Amino acid sequence: MDKETSDGADWETWHSSFINETFANLRRLTAIPFLPDKMEQVRKGVTPREVVYEEDRLKVYRYIGDVEPTIKTPLCLVFALVNRPYIMDLKEGRSIIAQYVKAGFDTYLIDWGTPTKAERFLTTDDYVNGYILNVVNYVRERTGADKVNLLGYCMGGTLSTMFTAMHQDLVKNLVLLATGIDYSTRESLLNLWTDPRYFDVDKFVDTVGNIPAEFLQSAFLLLKPVSNLVEKYINLAENVHRDEFVDDYLHMETWLNDNIPVPGEVYHEFAKYLFQQNLLVRNRMPLGRHIVDLRKITCPLLNLMASSDHLVPCSQTEPLNDLVSSTDKDKIIWPAGHIGLAVSAKAQKELWPRAVDWLVQRSD
């Protein structure tokens, strides 16, 4: 008797489950023809901005808020050289820049542009002591501030750290997101793959020149092959009828596939001096004729990292707080991935208001 009841219940569950899934599949199918339209609606950045400075391929955007900036110390954002920087202003409700602009910061973002073969021999020194220094000086002159706040993301964080160590007198506060500092860890596959036993960086850069965007893109995809090549598309197929999911997905995919080549010499220096020799934490990183000494950083530091970051794990970021001379230093380990740290709904709602508040308290 019990068995019959149980079988009957099972049958009902199975039956309703199949019916529900059939209708869900119909909804999914009907949503597919609208995908190209939605793809066209994807915008690269949402906050109004103006180009205020240009140098070679580089452009600096100033973001325009509803009201004039109320905080005297301007904020300058430095992004990595491997992707486009609009991830920091991805879409409505997913924008780090919008949060800072709303808080009253005069906000500037460096867009490195796409390097051509002419930029093949640009070095890290050119970026740190050339471009970033010029931009910071321009922003100081424009705003009348003595110092700027620097916010660096990923490789842009490493560049910002080097810049602060070289020009501490120009930086008021340093905020870093998922920034690689200590490359001795083998937690990340990238660190393992660039091991000198398996990767001849001299031969590679000599042969290819600028590192092609496709090469970088495939390396990033291979870091999580199942997630990037299988799971992601299954998730899209299952949620194609949910507008918000599709909108997030399309914005993210547009950005992820918008890679740019990296100047050969910069890649060479990063791979050799950081990934292979780990010179930054030893205060021996050469930058032109200078050496980067992290102990020269004395300004307040906020180090943000993601606990599930497969690209720059926490173990690679966390040591910075012990290497600088700053007395006012904080770190936040957030439960997200490398990109989620910047744009996930939870991070936007809970982490970024905290990060913005941290900077407000320390700015004039």
Next chain:
Amino acid sequence: MTDNTGKIFDQVAVFQKLWMDSFTEMAGVWSQFSAGSPPVDEMRKMRGGMLKVLAETWDEYMRTPQFLEMMKASLNGALDLKRMAREGMNRVHEQFENPSKQDIDDVLLAVRHVERRLLERLEGLDDRVANVTEKIDDLDDRVAKQESAIERLEQTIRTKVQKPAAGSRKETGA
């Protein structure tokens, strides 16, 4: 030859192990299938479990020395091929007296070297100017100090001179 064959066998063995482990663990995931729950949810759970197993085994595989050796060999092969093609093209360009990519790279590098040397000289000059400015500031400070010392001295002398003068007037008046 034997060494190479050994390496290939090692690589095949590791690859085989990857799939064997994946299938074994995926079978383990299916053992958790519960017929009492809605089948669609169960299937999703099974799929999630299988993908998790696959992700873990692939991550493990991509950390093996065999995979890293294979990656190194294939990358080196591709680079050698590219170099060979470029050298061939360079020769063709040379025959036709056209500039090749190599020539352009050499020119770029030469420009960079000149730029680097100039920048270093400029930075050196910048440092020297900063030094000179510092020294001038020091001198200014010293001059200012000496001037104020002289002024103080002058003041003291004047006071001393005025006092006896006043004293002598008093005496004369008396």
